[in-house]
Amino acid sequence: MKKSIFSLGLAVTIMGSACQQFEKGDGGLQYRIVKDNGQPKAQTGDLLSVNLTVTTDRDSLLSSTYKIGLPQIVNIAADSLPGLYPGDYNSMFKMLGEGDSAIFKLDLDTMAAKTMQPKPDFADKYVTFNVKVNKHFKKGDLTDSALYAEVNTYFDGEIEKLKASEEGKITSYIGKNNLEPLTTASGLQYIITEEGTGEKPVAGDTVQVNYTGALVATGEVFDTSIKEVAEEHKIYNAMRPYEPAKFAIGVRQVIPGWDEGLLLLPKGTKAKLIIPSELGYGERGDGRGVIPPFAPLVFDIELIDILKPTAPDSTAQENTQE
Numbered sequence: 494m495k496k497s498i499f500s501l502g503l504a505v506t507i508m509g510s511a512c513q514q515f516e517k518g519d520g521g522l523q524y525r526i527v528k529d530n531g532q533p534k535a536q537t538g539d540l541l542s543v544n545l546t547v548t549t550d551r552d553s554l555l556s557s558t559y560k561i562g563l564p565q566i567v568n569i570a571a572d573s574l575p576g577l578y579p580g581d582y583n584s585m586f587k588m589l590g591e592g593d594s595a596i597f598k599l600d601l602d603t604m605a606a607k608t609m610q611p612k613p614d615f616a617d618k619y620v621t622f623n624v625k626v627n628k629h630f631k632k633g634d635l636t637d638s639a640l641y642a643e644v645n646t647y648f649d650g651e652i653e654k655l656k657a658s659e660e661g662k663i664t665s666y667i668g669k670n671n672l673e674p675l676t677t678a679s680g681l682q683y684i685i686t687e688e689g690t691g692e693k694p695v696a697g698d699t700v701q702v703n704y705t706g707a708l709v710a711t712g713e714v715f716d717t718s719i720k721e722v723a724e725e726h727k728i729y730n731a732m733r734p735y736e737p738a739k740f741a742i743g744v745r746q747v748i749p750g751w752d753e754g755l756l757l758l759p760k761g762t763k764a765k766l767i768i769p770s771e772l773g774y775g776e777r778g779d780g781r782g783v784i785p786p787f788a789p790l791v792f793d794i795e796l797i798d799i800l801k802p803t804a805p806d807s808t809a810q811e812n813t814q815e
Contacts, residue, residue, distance in 0.1 A: 515596075515598060518579075518580055518584070519579035519580040519584065520578055520579050520580020520581065520584070520600060520603040520607070521580055521600030521602065521603040522579075522580035522581075522584060522585065522597065522598070522599060522600060522603075523597070523598040523600075523619070524585065524588065524595060524596065524597045524598070525595060525596045526588070526593065526594075526595045527594040527595055527596060528592070528593055528594045528595075529593055530590060530591060530592030530593050531590075532590035532591045532592055532593070532629065533590050533629070533631070534587060534588060534589060534590045535569045535586055535587050535589060535590060535629060536569060536587070536631070536632070537569055537570065537571045537572070537632075538569065538571075538632030538640075539569045539629065539630060539631050539632050540566055540567065540568055540569070540629075540630040540632075540640065540644055541566070541567045541569070541586055541589065541626050541627075541628070541629055541630070542564045542565075542566055542567075542626070542627040542628040542629075542630070542644075542647065542648075543558070543564055543565050543566075543567055543586075543589075543624050543625060543626050543627060544558045544559060544564050544565070544624075544625045544627060545557070545558055545565060545622055545623060545624045545625070546558070546559065546622075546623045547620055547621065547622050547623075548620070548621050548623075549615055549616035549617075549619070549620055549621070550616050550617050550618055550619045550620075550621070551615070551616060551617065553615065553616075555615070555620070556782065560708075560711065560713070560782075560785070561778075561782055561785045562655050562658075562710070562785045562786075562787075562788070563648075563651055563652065563655060563785065563786070564627050564651060566644060566648070567586050569583065569586055569587060570583050572584075576608050578603070578607040578608075580599075580600065580603055581599070581604065581607070582597075582599060582622070585597045585599070585622060585624070586624075589624065589626050590626065590629055591626055591627075591628055591629035592626060593625075593626045594623075594624060594625040594626070595624050596621065596622070596623050596624075597621065597622040597624065598619040598620070598621050598622075599619060599620045599621075599622065600618070600619060601613060601616055601618060601619065601620060602618065628647060630643055630644055630647075652776070652786060652787070655785070655786060655787045656776070656786075656787045658787075659769065659770060659787050659788075659789055662709050662710045662789055663682070663709055663767060663769065663789050666709045666710075666767070666789075666791065667682075667767070672684055672765075672767075674765075674767060677753065677757075679749075679753060679771075679772060680769045680771065680772065681750055681753050681754055681766065681767070681768060681769070681772055682766075682767040683754055683757065683764055683765065683766050683767065684764060684765045684767075685758075685762060685763075685764050686763045686764060686765060686793075687761075687762065687763035687764075688759070688761075688762060689758065689759040689760050689761025689762035689763075689796060690759060690760075690761055691759050691760025691761050691799065692759060692760060692799065693756065693757070693758065693759050693760075694742050694743075694755060694756060694758075694760075694796075694799045695743070695756070696742065696743025696744060696756070697741060697742075697743060697744060697802055698741070698742055698743075698799050698800065698801055698802070699739060699740065699741050699742070699799070699800040699801075699802075700739070700740065700741075700742045700755055700796060700797075700798070700799055700800070701737040701738070701739050701796075701797045701798040701799075701800070702718070702737055702738050702739075702740075702755065702794055702795065702796055702797060703718050703719060703737050703738075703794065703795040703797060704716075704717065704718050704738060704792050704793065704794045704795075705717040705718075705719060705722050705792065705793045706790055706791070706792045707790070707791050707792075708784070708785075708788055708789075708790065708791075709767065709788070709789040709790060709791050710788065710789070713726075714726040714728060715728065715783050715784060716728070716783075717735075718735060718736060718737055718738050719735060720735035723735060737797050737798075742755050742756060743756055748768070748772065748773050748774065749771075749772040749773075750766060750768030750769075750772035750773055750790070750792075751766070751768075751792070753772065754766040754768070754792075754794075755794070755796060758794075758796045759796070760796055760797075760798065760799050761796065761797075762795070762796050763793070763794070763795045763796075764793075764794055764796075765791060765792070765793050765794075766791065766792045766794060767789065767790075767791050768789060768790045768791070768792065769789050770786070770787045770788055770789055770790075773788065773789070773790050774786075774788065774790075775787075
């Protein structure tokens with residue numbers, strides 16, 4: 494986890510800024526300082542902890558630290574590094590200090606020209622960054638190891654906050670949705686929404702399941718086996734098939750919450766599984782930024798079919814032994 498927090502990825506949540514006045518900077522950069530907290534601005538070698546969202550001028554959200562629940566660590570690089578130019582994202586963050594917030598519109602035509610890279614096809618002209626600086630780590634005379642030790646200590650504290658908030662997220666979700674789940678010894682909670690009449694699977698069986706998965710904290714759907722649901726929530730991927738998932742149950746092919754939950758359900762059952770992170774993706778998340786660390790999940794599932802293991806062909810075994 495710590496190795497990945499120093500890379501800046503494009504990320505944002507939309508702030509209503511259509512009518513706001515922007516100042517013009519180098520390289521076509523446009524900016525508006527929402528709050529100047531009066532603190533020293535970032536210098537080369539410094540690090541900033543920021544919350545940010547990034548959107549395109551097509552009103553598409555590229556990413557957001559608010560979705561992940563953890564801040565982004567930004568390394569302020571020297572302007573002389575290859576690929577950097579006046580008006581790039583490095584320039585943006587050098588305008589900020591601790592407690593500041595701002596909106597930046599990064600000019601993609603300039604970026605393509607200066608970096609000799611193709612212009613991204615996800616926007617027409619601008620990518621907008623909405624940024625709030627949480628903490629400023631000043632390089633000064635510190636060694637790199639001492640500076641990064643400060644950042645790691647800070648980030649460990651942020652992760653602990655995220656961990657401590659998990660139970661509250663689950664309780665809030667259950668209360669808002671007026672649910673009365675059953676709870677297993679492991680902490681898995683589930684609600685039967687439609688009782689099936691078939692047998693229950695046992696470990697080693699192969700099951701076919703339709704599902705939709707969402708984050709408990711935000712309700713955001715991140716995956717589904719159902720095409721219509723994917724289209725509705727704008728996560729449709731033409732490169733994947735939309736059909737029931739098929740996998741062996743109880744043999745660790747899926748997250749523990751699925752292994753445990755599906756073994757409780759008769760064939761034909763529809764249910765809602767509320768899965769704590771310990772039975773999901775744990776302290777690391779999914780590693781892609783879709784499922785954050787310590788994220789409780791909720792799955793609406795339908796157990797469509799149960800397939801028993803195929804018995805070995807005794808004739809083939811005998812021929813092999815001869």
